[in-house]
Amino acid sequence: MQDFIESHKSPSLFSLSCETSTGKFAPYVLPEESSTVQESCENPYNLNVVTCKSPDLQAFLNEVDGLEMNTRVNSRIVKLPHYMPVFDKNVSHLPTLSNDFPVVGVSLIDIINNGIMHKAGSLHEGKEPAIRSSLLESPCFDNKKIILFTSGPDSLIENIWHKRHRIRYFEIISGMGLLAATGFNFSLINGECAFSQGLNIKRSLQSCLEYENSGIAAIPHVYALNSHQARRWVDWFRSNPNIEYFAINCQLQKSTHDINQVIALINYILGRLPRLHVILQGFPYKRLKDFNALINNIHIADASPVKNAMGHRKVLLYPGTKVYKSLSQSNLSVSELILNNIDCRKVMLDHERAKINNVKKSSGLLKKVS
Template sequence: MATFLGLPSRVAPAARCDCRRCPWYSGSDADPGIVLAPLCSGCNSDCAYCGCARTTCGGCPVRCGSRTDIHAWMADVGDTLEFDDITIPGTLPKGLPRFIPQVDGSAVAELDAAARRPAYAIGLRRVFSPRTHQIYPRWQQDKTAAEILELPTSTLTVLSGYAEDPLVEAFWTARHRDKLIDHIAALRFDLVLAPNYSIYGNWPRAEHLINMRRSLLLAGELARAGIAAVPNLYWFRLEDLQRYATWAADTEPPAVAINLQTVRENTNWDTWALPGLHWLAANLPADLPVILTGLSRRDRIATAVGLFGARLTLISQNPAQYALHGAVMTAEGRVDLHARVPDAFAASVWYMASLLPGGA
């Protein structure tokens, strides 16, 4: 419990987005008796929830200082919005390739017989049910992830912890209650990309700050369970990127990941993703590995390679998705060959791997 203005209280963002009364505001007009950690430059001017008069805060999809349960949420993230107390120990597995195809978990042995890749990824929704919010029975066997997927024991397995908001929110809520992290650890994935919590442009700034911290916190919890875990970076402002760079330099995580699966339109790529990637490439520690998910266009992959070079790892589910329709990815784009699924998958995997440094 923190002491705030001489009174025992849980520290929380100010109600009604009153920056001058917020413990996290960095503006020059902040009340000097209020500010504890100046890490936010002010409220989100595009927030669609500004002035919200709802009384059913518990059913609202966002967190803000006006929520009736905001103190419970602050307690859930450790009563701070800083990153200073978060560390993510561990190392990346040896032999991690530059390109890792993501599969849906079915007939993986057949795909591997054609592609012979050193690593495969699988998404969180294939392991954690969006309906029951439990680990699927298939993954509750006394087997490793590689054994469940019927892969050679030498093949690396990666859990890509990205999913739609309701699923990752459910994972956060149930992670301790249902010992989800222990379940994930028992599966002995060689690498886990920690779930990322969304940052939407029309949400209050408090939600951004809470979700950035939750993404790092969850990666830290996975790492302390003995899992090789990598945190996801999401941002909205330059100050967010600056905080990440400072945190990475101070704590030396094994790698950082960035989920670009929802960046489809050129507008989002040009205005959000690309400027952020450029800034991170120039300001993250030069030897810090970077794992990107969701890139499939040749020009965007080339841009990422130009920014991060040999420290880049790319994870993509496009080869598996195309293969379901007998299509392959080529330099000219998608080609519908009506090929066998394993053959189409292997062709796309080899093509995408060729776009990475060393053709790996």
């Protein structure tokens, strides 16, 4: 089994100036984690990230009860299908899906108004975010269980988190009839302050607790950039035996190295805790084969069918080959394209799972499909 992949860079001048190098935050953030820091931790205004040198550091620690991963989450989630399409805010184009798709997803960015704004070529926090509380009342969500993927640009995530009490975020979300919500997708970025990574792991767990306290089942969102962080997650799952699912947002992991790191992290966790299942948001289908014997623990949350259809692109499944292409298509409505694209993507996933399971069966490795 492939073990966890770490990014190795020579320590920089910023490594020794990071407060984690002194052991100040051990055992939660180890001194050696500072060796990956490649940029200054000086950030007095907490722009995009809270570092070890933040003047408000203690307030951020108090908010999440320190860096220890001692947050208890008890949500039990019903058995989830292996393929879950992700809808968006353009509900007028969204069709009613068959019972083959009992669970659908929505992303945070689609249930928020004014959460972010474009300015000078980049994203910034919106001034007064508001929740589209009636979005899920659209007929396309009828008789569907809905998962909220609390993922999106850092500027959106930070904005909603900081203003969550003022905008009554959890109170309003709890009335929207969700099956579950994933923990906030706080970023872990290679090269940034090692303390910020430990803090963001804890903040994501804190968001799960706040979902639970609001009556919403929580699915932890997992990121790890080194073996210490991965071990902490394994220990946390062992201490929270009710948790069966976790999520990873892969939409920004485009390079081969980044995808390899996601696969290695999943192999690391599931190899030690085979009771767990992972929901991958935006994972490339061509890499599903890399999961081998773990394929039945993999679930796909997929927004690409809707996005392609909104761009008038059709997923084409070639008979007998199970290969697909996105082609320009103008003679079908957006709703018809969405139905086609979702059906084809599910067929592709079923085909990949069947291929892997057939190999497992022939080699005597097949376990009960869950």
